[in-house]
Amino acid sequence: MSxxxxxxxxxxxxxxxFGKTDKIIxxxxxxxxxxxxxxxxxxxxxxxxxxxxxxxEIDQLSARGVQFDGVEQLQNxxxxxxxxxxxxxxxxxxxxITDLNVLEKFNPQVPASYQDAEYVMLGNLMxxxxxxIIDQLKHRPKLIIMDTMNFWMDIAxxxxxxxxxxxxxxxxxxxxxxxxxxxxxLVKAAQKIxxxxxxxxxxxxxxxxxxxxxxxxxxxxxxxPLEDVFDPTxxxxxxxxxxxxxxxxxxxxxxxxxxxxxxxxSAMASFVxxxxxxxxxxxxxxxxxxxxxxxxxxxxxxxxxxx
Amino acid sequence: MSxxxxxxxxxxxxxxxFGKTDKIIxxxxxxxxxxxxxxxxxxxxxxxxxxxxxxxEIDQLSARGVQFDGVEQLQNxxxxxxxxxxxxxxxxxxxxITDLNVLEKFNPQVPASYQDAEYVMLGNLMxxxxxxIIDQLKHRPKLIIMDTMNFWMDIAxxxxxxxxxxxxxxxxxxxxxxxxxxxxxLVKAAQKIxxxxxxxxxxxxxxxxxxxxxxxxxxxxxxxPLEDVFDPTxxxxxxxxxxxxxxxxxxxxxxxxxxxxxxxxSAMASFVxxxxxxxxxxxxxxxxxxxxxxxxxxxxxxxxxxx
Numbered sequence: 001m002s003x004x005x006x007x008x009x010x011x012x013x014x015x016x017x018f019g020k021t022d023k024i025i026x027x028x029x030x031x032x033x034x035x036x037x038x039x040x041x042x043x044x045x046x047x048x049x050x051x052x053x054x055x056x057e058i059d060q061l062s063a064r065g066v067q068f069d070g071v072e073q074l075q076n077x078x079x080x081x082x083x084x085x086x087x088x089x090x091x092x093x094x095x096x097i098t099d100l101n102v103l104e105k106f107n108p109q110v111p112a113s114y115q116d117a118e119y120v121m122l123g124n125l126m127x128x129x130x131x132x133i134i135d136q137l138k139h140r141p142k143l144i145i146m147d148t149m150n151f152w153m154d155i156a157x158x159x160x161x162x163x164x165x166x167x168x169x170x171x172x173x174x175x176x177x178x179x180x181x182x183x184x185x186l187v188k189a190a191q192k193i194x195x196x197x198x199x200x201x202x203x204x205x206x207x208x209x210x211x212x213x214x215x216x217x218x219x220x221x222x223x224x225p226l227e228d229v230f231d232p233t234x235x236x237x238x239x240x241x242x243x244x245x246x247x248x249x250x251x252x253x254x255x256x257x258x259x260x261x262x263x264x265x266s267a268m269a270s271f272v273x274x275x276x277x278x279x280x281x282x283x284x285x286x287x288x289x290x291x292x293x294x295x296x297x298x299x300x301x302x303x304x305x306x307x
Numbered sequence: 308m309s310x311x312x313x314x315x316x317x318x319x320x321x322x323x324x325f326g327k328t329d330k331i332i333x334x335x336x337x338x339x340x341x342x343x344x345x346x347x348x349x350x351x352x353x354x355x356x357x358x359x360x361x362x363x364e365i366d367q368l369s370a371r372g373v374q375f376d377g378v379e380q381l382q383n384x385x386x387x388x389x390x391x392x393x394x395x396x397x398x399x400x401x402x403x404i405t406d407l408n409v410l411e412k413f414n415p416q417v418p419a420s421y422q423d424a425e426y427v428m429l430g431n432l433m434x435x436x437x438x439x440i441i442d443q444l445k446h447r448p449k450l451i452i453m454d455t456m457n458f459w460m461d462i463a464x465x466x467x468x469x470x471x472x473x474x475x476x477x478x479x480x481x482x483x484x485x486x487x488x489x490x491x492x493l494v495k496a497a498q499k500i501x502x503x504x505x506x507x508x509x510x511x512x513x514x515x516x517x518x519x520x521x522x523x524x525x526x527x528x529x530x531x532p533l534e535d536v537f538d539p540t541x542x543x544x545x546x547x548x549x550x551x552x553x554x555x556x557x558x559x560x561x562x563x564x565x566x567x568x569x570x571x572x573s574a575m576a577s578f579v580x581x582x583x584x585x586x587x588x589x590x591x592x593x594x595x596x597x598x599x600x601x602x603x604x605x606x607x608x609x610x611x612x613x614x
Contacts, residue, residue, distance in 0.1 A: 088491055089491075184395055184396075185533070185534050185535055185536075186532055187532050187533060187534045188534055188535075205515065208512065208515040208516075209515075209516075209529070211532060217605075218532055218605075218606060219605075219606060219607070219609070220516075220529040220532070220606050220607055221607075221609075222516070222527040222529065222607075225493055225494050225518060225525055225527070226492070226494060227492050227494045227495055228492055228495075229492075256609075256610065259608075259609040259610075260609050260610055260611050262609075263609055263611060293611055296611075297611060298524075298525075298526075299525060299526060299527045300526070300527055300529075300607045301566075302526070302528075302563075302566040302567050302569075302570055303563065303566075303567060304567050304570060304600055304603075304604060
């Protein structure tokens with residue numbers, strides 16, 4: 001009963017109103033794996049890295065139960081590199097550099113040792129690569145969730161629609177939900193997107209929380225109001241990793257349990273933005289996570305019996 | 308044990324992506340009174356209207372327990388008129404016309420019959436007028452809440468700060484909270500604003516819900532995801548009316564009860580945006596309100612015991 005995570009493992013250089021980093025470890029699959037590793041093991045990683053990817057990071061992830069059989073390392077090439085600068089509102093950012101490097105050669109293979117994966121998270125990748133992974137799975141997993149982005153809607157919409165037919169849950173932000181559906185109302189957008197394939201849809205609204213849709217049901221998870229968002233990089237992937245890590249741990253994909261999983265994902269995201277990169281995900285203890293979950297309970301819990 | 312509401316009673320002409328109205332009844336005190344009247348009576352209204360304000364509307368409000376002793380009518384003048392046009396996102400609007408008319412002569416008086424008011428809502432008015440009302444109250448009410456807007460921060464900040472010292476709860480939107488405090492983080496903004504006087508602060512985020520702050524406590528109320536927001540005019544005043552109407556009904560101003568009151572306010576706001584003007588507030592039944600409150604419970608309720 002394991003979790004498979006596919007996505008990038010990369011370097012980022014980040015500038016925010018609070019500071020600036022040199023190259024630090026990033027990538028969707030890195031954030032998701034660190035986040036999920038607080039809840040479930042093993043984690044079967046699929047990615048591609050260059051010779052420059054630090055062995056220390058691989059060792060740390062391995063110690064957390066992350067398996068590397070599906071991570072290809074091209075010794076003479078460089079890892080994917082992204083550099084960006086956030087504005088004051090932390091919801092908008094400018095991409096300064098995108099060096100695809102090894103990503104141009106990414107030809108994801110699902111090792112035989114991963115074929116028992118029950119939970120699958122396809123991080124934001126070219127839709128054809130997401131499909132290639134699904135096509136290699138010999139048994140239908142209990143749950144396949146995927147992330148994507150507006151870029152693929154612009155240049156590979158047909159491929160994206162093919163993948164959507166194969167997954168259980170799509171995770172996008174509000175702008176992407178509107179673009180994908182052509183509907184401004186998120187309620188209407190959700191109905192249209194679910195008719196394209198996924199039975200579940202999560203619409204992420206950054207600091208404004210996230211919505212989970214399934215049939216006519218809807219659940220709203222707030223973001224925790226924070227004094228400062230230090231670095232939002234990886235918040236979405238950390239959210240996804242916490243979400244699916246919790247589902248894999250509890251072995252329960254009911255709508256009710258997904259509600260809790262979204263709160264867990266939101267809690268993990270609220271940690272990762274407190275420092276640059278994945279640092280907080282490496283530091284936090286089970287006690288800190290439990291305390292943060294209690295803060296979410298206090299944040300939204302109310303009594304209603306008389307009106 | 309009554310509720311006093313001060314604010315405008317006016318005409319609006321509204322254009323949205325869904326349609327257009329001629330002059331219809333509007334004004335902050337009108338929306339707030341209709342909303343509050345579902346929970347408490349009497350409602351002691353303070354406002355100013357012209358000879359053109361329809362007697363039918365006055366009769367309808369009176370039938371709902373709204374008292375007009377504090378509403379001055381200038382027969383030979385026109386009521387306040389606002390006209391605006393909403394953009395597709397319904398969060399931004401252009402003001403097309405603002406005719407102050409009778410509002411220029413507004414000199415609010417608190418009638419003797421209103422002096423027992425325990426709950427006071429000061430709708431968005433010139434801060435000096437809000438202060439004039441407070442100064443006339445012979446007994447300190449249990450709760451004074453106020454609304455304001457960025458315009459008064461631009462031109463009457465000192466007066467506004469004087470009023471803030473006298474009220475228990477301020478209600479502003481996120482942009483206004485940032486302007487008033489000079490802090491981008493809403494958590495920091497809240498701390499700073501509460502140090503200016505109000506012990507409670509509600510930050511409204513439109514379709515993204517509302518936050519209630521008190522000391523170090525925080526509560527988040529979502530907005531109900533709606534298929535369409537038909538006309539957002541008056542949503543904030545309807546929210547405020549539902550909030551304070553529920554507090555007046557339950558006679559309980561604890562933080563816990565304010566949480567419920569915010570959900571009630573959000574439910575009322577979710578109705579008013581479904582049609583133009585105050586129409587939905589006139590139509591809805593107790594059963595519809597209860598059903599909507601249950602939708603809010605379903606929207607945010609989750610179980611957490613194992614992680």
